[in-house]
Amino acid sequence: MAVFMLCFCPFVLGLLKPSFCPFDLVSLFHVPLVLKYEFGDLVLKYEVLLWLSPLLWIVFSHKIVQLKILLIMKNPIWKYGLLAGGIVVVLMYGSFLLQGDDFDFSRGEIFGYATMIISLSMIFFGVKSYRDNKLGGGITFGKAFQVGLYIALIAAAIYVIAWMLYSSFAATDFMDQYYQYAMEQLQNSGATQEEIDKQVANMERYKEMYKNPFFKMGITFMEIFPVGLIVALITAIVLRRKVVEVG
Incomplete structure (x- = not known):
């Protein structure tokens, strides 16, 4: 790292x-x-x-x-989209740097989603800025959701690019480590041998598919984008406001 x-x-x-x-x-x-x-x-x-x-x-x-x-x-969409992407990348790399080679997958998943939520909070500020500075203080639910969605897409794209670079240069053995962690969890789960064999076969298939860069990009994108989708939806509900016409 x-x-x-x-x-x-x-x-x-x-x-x-x-x-x-x-x-x-x-x-x-x-x-x-x-x-x-x-x-x-x-x-x-x-x-x-x-x-x-x-x-x-x-x-x-x-x-x-x-x-x-x-x-x-x-442009608020680009500004807050790039900001959200920058925050998630800095926090992600920072966590890897602090943990070093002994990466804790159990805590890493929790920290990872917490990082996404923190960074994607920029969606709220981006939609608010767009509403106040571009639309005169009023915005419909649909437009607010659209703006939030664009910000989430930009952040997700940055996240995917950052992970593809990191996994290619610094964490080339990431999938091997995750496979070993998953096998240890499976052995300690108390599952039957038949269930274990089935899960091992699934993990072997997933490990092989992960070597495909397009599959890896898709999986990485789906880690963060659903979170952005939810944040954009909540933001649109909270910030929607009709413009009050005077006279």
């Missing part, structure tokens, strides 16, 4: 401060030498990311791109 976070430090710094060149960070800490000594074959993946980092810096430092980003961020 530490390797993954270190790899993306140049990305983050380049986006927050376009005048910052990612090469400064690399030359300052001599990162490739350290990684080659401690992590062996992972240095190749890291160096690929380092080559991508300056390219991203060049793109995001361009004035036209910065102007487009500024215009996008003035």
Whole structure:
């Protein structure tokens, strides 16, 4: 996890401060030498990311791109969608970093959904901002739900991209660890041997399907989007308001 976070430090710094060149960070800490000594074959993946980092810096430092980003961020849907996605990714990576290699799946599931709820609370603020600043203080249930749904979709897309990157570079053995955890839970459940064999067969099939990136993306999307759907529905009920016409 530490390797993954270190790899993306140049990305983050380049986006927050376009005048910052990612090469400064690399030359300052001599990162490739350290990684080659401690992590062996992972240095190749890291160096690929380092080559991508300056390219991203060049793109995001361009004035036209910065102007487009500024215009996008003035739209409440994009602003709060990106904010929700950013929060869920930071909290997710933070939890992985704190737990290290000893990931607790039982607590991780609870923390994961709590993280989603916290980040998707941005749907409420996004719909409220859209209602007050774009529609003059009034919004129908349908429009509020639509705006909330768009914010949830943006957040879900960011979540999926973040997990695909993390599972590809930092947690390549995630499914193996989850499989082992599921088998331990199954053995301690008191189920009959027939039930255990059936569940083992299902897990083996699921493990094989998870190797397909499109299947993995779909599963990851369905982890967060239903939560966003519920939050958008509740938000629409709470914030719907008719515009009071004067005169």
